[in-house]
Amino acid sequence: MKVRIAIPSKGRISGPSVSLLEKAGIGLTDNSSRKLFSNTFDPEISVMFTRAADIPVYVADGAADIGITGFDLTQEKNVDVEFLDDLKFGATRLVVAAPENSDFNTVDDLKNVKIVATEFPHLTQKYFEEKNINATIMPLSGATEVAPLIGVADVIADLTSTGTTLKMNHLHEIDTIINSSVRLIANKESLKTKYEKIEAIRTGILGVLHAERKKLIMANVHKSNLDDIKSAMPGMSGPTVSEVYGDENMVAVHSVISETEVFETINKLRKIGAKDLLVLPIERILENK
The missing domain is CATH 3.40.190.10 (Periplasmic binding protein-like II)
Structure with a gap:
């Protein structure tokens, strides 16, 4: 069953909404503001462009299964929809x-x-x-x-x-x-009949949001320094450690850290003796609950 996503056709949250879907892997085949509908790379998902103020009504009526719009607009329309997530932009x-x-x-x-x-x-x-x-x-x-x-x-x-x-x-x-901020909302009946697909879309979107302002930091370190490394780069769940092929005394460590911690973490690692430091962007972080 096809899932239709309603997003604003114009305004301050239109661009970020399109970008969010694309980063989540829901690529639009045509995102022209003059188009009412766009297919995506997934044949089971389509996107509808409309006024942000109308999205709560369309979702409540079932014309769209899920929508991205402001909390203020949804409350103003006084409609019965399911609030899935606060997307943390458009405050x-x-x-x-x-x-x-x-x-x-x-x-x-x-x-x-x-x-x-x-x-x-x-x-x-x-x-x-x-x-x-x-x-x-x-x-x-x-x-x-x-x-x-x-x-x-x-x-x-x-x-x-x-x-x-x-x-x-x-x-x-x-x-x-x-x-107010921008929210992901859903039609309550669609949540029952199309739950699996809607949840997959939601997971993709949340993965993008969780990855924002996060970096993957990687380094090679001597095994004798591992305890110091753990305290220097704890990350989300602590560093991941793996062997370095060809050098039994060295290990590779990597961890996901906040963007604001990168400068301090790199300096700590260098003082410990870490080599071959890499800092990489992250597109998505998927968490199992």
Whole structure:
């Protein structure tokens, strides 16, 4: 049974989503943004390009079996899907923001808000209802930041990652409605009927994510230095040791370490007397649970 993956056709998470699939071994035969569908190197997997905001609906309805989209968008659509994994990119926040020179500076001040402009009416309505604030929610499809400046709303609820755009428009954050990142979601019925294939896709994607910022470090060392080597390069499960053909006194050791540990580890190994040091990139790490 064929599995269809929905990914964004454009926007900030489109490129990383395509790259993630390709690194996972799900090569797209045509990833043109003008195409609605693309086959992959696996005849049992196809990819559908669509708006990120529509992906939760398509997955919930079964038009797609799995999808890559923002947690914020899935919550906004209020659909029943299975959250498989946090893909750890595309971090953002949906925040309430107001003009810098306004009377809205704290959460308590929001009780005086009359109109809120946003591209996320469901989440925004829910937030203000939980605060017992009877505000009118004004849905907008873009350029939310301008609404308070032209006098059509008191505050806005908008996405931000660094806060730079808000500051450029002389707005300041008051509160966070929801924290978001990109998630892998699935249709609940598809998980039952196509579990094996979906799990294989998920495993491939997680393998790529686990390998990010990891390096394989290799070296030849004298057997008498093995204890020192173990403490110098513990890695994920400790170093792997194998014999060096032709020299019974030497062994080859290799281990997977964090990218941030490479500089320090190499210097430790050199002081111990390690030779022929290699540092290699890793495409995927598959873990058995």
